[in-house]
Amino acid sequence: MNNPFNDNQNEYAITASAPGKIILFGEHAVVYGQPAIAVPVNQVSARCQVTAGPSGQGVHVFAQDLNERFVLEDVTEDHPIAAAIRYTLSKIGLSTQPDITLTLTSTVPIARGMGSGAAISTAVVNALTQFLARPLPKQTVSDIVFDVEKIHHGTPSGIDNTVVVFAKPVFFQKGNPVETLSVVTPLTFVIADTGIKSQTHKVVGNVRSRWQADKLRYDRYFDEIGRLVLQARSAIEAGDLHTIGACMTANHQLLEKINVSTPMLDQLVKTALQAQALGAKLSGAGWGGNMIALTMPEYAMSIASALQSAGAKNTIISHVGIR
Ligand code: PMV
Numbered sequence: 001m002n003n004p005f006n007d008n009q010n011e012y013a014i015t016a017s018a019p020g021k022i023i024l025f026g027e028h029a030v031v032y033g034q035p036a037i038a039v040p041v042n043q044v045s046a047r048c049q050v051t052a053g054p055s056g057q058g059v060h061v062f063a064q065d066l067n068e069r070f071v072l073e074d075v076t077e078d079h080p081i082a083a084a085i086r087y088t089l090s091k092i093g094l095s096t097q098p099d100i101t102l103t104l105t106s107t108v109p110i111a112r113g114m115g116s117g118a119a120i121s122t123a124v125v126n127a128l129t130q131f132l133a134r135p136l137p138k139q140t141v142s143d144i145v146f147d148v149e150k151i152h153h154g155t156p157s158g159i160d161n162t163v164v165v166f167a168k169p170v171f172f173q174k175g176n177p178v179e180t181l182s183v184v185t186p187l188t189f190v191i192a193d194t195g196i197k198s199q200t201h202k203v204v205g206n207v208r209s210r211w212q213a214d215k216l217r218y219d220r221y222f223d224e225i226g227r228l229v230l231q232a233r234s235a236i237e238a239g240d241l242h243t244i245g246a247c248m249t250a251n252h253q254l255l256e257k258i259n260v261s262t263p264m265l266d267q268l269v270k271t272a273l274q275a276q277a278l279g280a281k282l283s284g285a286g287w288g289g290n291m292i293a294l295t296m297p298e299y300a301m302s303i304a305s306a307l308q309s310a311g312a313k314n315t316i317i318s319h320v321g322i323r
Contacts, residue, residue, distance in 0.1 A: 013051045014131040018122035020108040020162045021115035022191060022283045022292050022318075025251050026172075028207055028258060030157040032219070032227035035173040037164035037181065037233060039320045041191070046106035047120035048127035053099045059085060063104040065119075072097065080151050084121040086130065087144045092134040094161045100131065109314070111156040113284015117152045118164040121145040137152040139178070141165050153200045158272040160277040169320060171233055183321030188297045189272030190272065190304050191202065191283070191290050194264050195313030198289030203260055218258065223252050245279025252281030260286030270306055275299065 019040040026036025033110050053060060058261045059072035061081055068081075081104070089097070102124065108116040125141050136144075145161035159172045169181040206212075210219040228247045235243035252269055255261050266284045272280040272293035280293040299320075304315040 008156055012050055014127050015047055015049045016098045016123050016126035016130060017018065017045045017047040018119040018126065018164050019167055020046075020119055021160060021291065022189065023113065023159065024283070024292070025232045026225055026243075026259060027113075027159075027248065027284060027286075028204070028255070029222040029229075030159055030172065030174065031204060031207075032211070032222045035171060035229045035233075036157070036159050036306055037168040037169070037171055037229060037236070038159050039183075039187070040163060041114060042114070042306050043316050043318050044108045044114065044119075045121040046104065046116070047109055048120075048130040049103045050127045050231035051101050051103075053101050055099055057099045057101075057115075058097045060099065061104070065104070065106050071215065078151050081150050083151055084144065084148045086135075087147055088125045088128050089141065090103035090130065091136065091306075092100065094132070095205060096131065096310045098112065100128075102127065109193060110195055110289075110311060111199065111289070112284075113198050113200075113289035114191075115160045115193035116150060118145050118160040118286040121148045122161070122164050125142045133185070135175060138220065140163055142178075153204065155204065169236070171229075177179040181233065181236055183236055183239075185241060186321040187241070187244070187299075187321055188295050188300050189301055189318045189320070190277070190293045190307065191316040191318060192268050192304075192307040193290055193314040194271070194288050194295070194311075196262070196288030198285045198287055200285040202317065203285040203287050207258055207260065217300075220310050221254050225251060228254070241278055241294065241296070245277065246307050247272065248292075248294055250281030255286060257281055262287060264288075264311065265291050267310055269293075269310060271306050271310040272303055275303045277303055 024037045029034035110116045142165040149156040171179040232247040269280040269292035276299045278292035283292040300317045
């Protein structure tokens with residue numbers, strides 16, 4: 001929350017923001033009950049500003065980056081931003097619509113496995129509850145964002161809403177209380193965008209069909225990923241960067257086996273490793289989206305430029321665990 005007075009209009013305003021995220025370990029297997037690890041990416045964020053409107057206007061929404069402008073009562077149940085607003089108003093027990101305008105902006109790349117939907121929903125819920133002076137516990141906010149994620153993705157595991165709402169490194173397993181991780185030695189990542197959309201619901205659906213056709217084999221892959229996640233957790237908590245990196249590359253090889261990688265993602269992994277990365281993998285659902293590489297800070301720039309030469313459309317250098 002910041003800037004309670006909107007400078008331009010000299011009126012009361014609340015702004016809340018939420019970070020993007022990357023999944024470090026365990027995507028897909030997490031849908032089948034295995035643990036996973038994700039971290040926030042503070043270099044990108046979604047923001048929501050709430051201002052008071054004239055009496056009787058209801059809830060107006062202006063989503064600049066999505067080029068959308070609507071009045072809440074005019075949009076259907078399955079509109080994700082409207083759902084985030086409706087679920088929040090219902091959770092805080094407001095029976096009449098407040099007269100407010102929500103202005104949304106986001107720098108989180110869309111459909112790249114960076115949690116853009118969860119970031120927008122989180123910013124909306126937090127700005128709304130702060131404006132209405134009805135703050136909710138983080139777990140309740142996470143539950144609301146999870147319900148909105150179901151509109152985007154069908155059967156989300158819950159990792160995206162958890163890491164984005166808590167805005168801390170998390171160890172996540174469906175059905176268990178969220179655990180935040182302490183990162184002993186700061187982690188530096190290079191995130192490389194393939195420029196190709198990752199359509200989470202399609203990839204998750206494809207993995208489900210393959211799992212149904214050969215449960216034995218796929219459960220074995222998911223178990224192996226789960227073991228890597230546990231090993232990586234210990235390494236993160238011990239500050240052992242080399243083991244974290246090795247676990248990432250091993251996780252990528254398992255993601256290749258379950259058919260969610262692409263030649264471009266494999267090429268970016270190879271390029272990062274050749275450029276001295278400690279480990280690299282695709283992050284998120286796959287079939288596009290981002291590749292992430294762990295590196296010593298001094299190699300981050302040269303890895304980013306090697307990845308751009310290999311075809312990455314954009315790179316972000318992100319640090320986790322630096323206060
Ligand atoms: O939304 P994405 O692209 O970060 O993918 C989410 C990760 C999956 O494990 C593939 C799906 C899920 O719901 O956990």
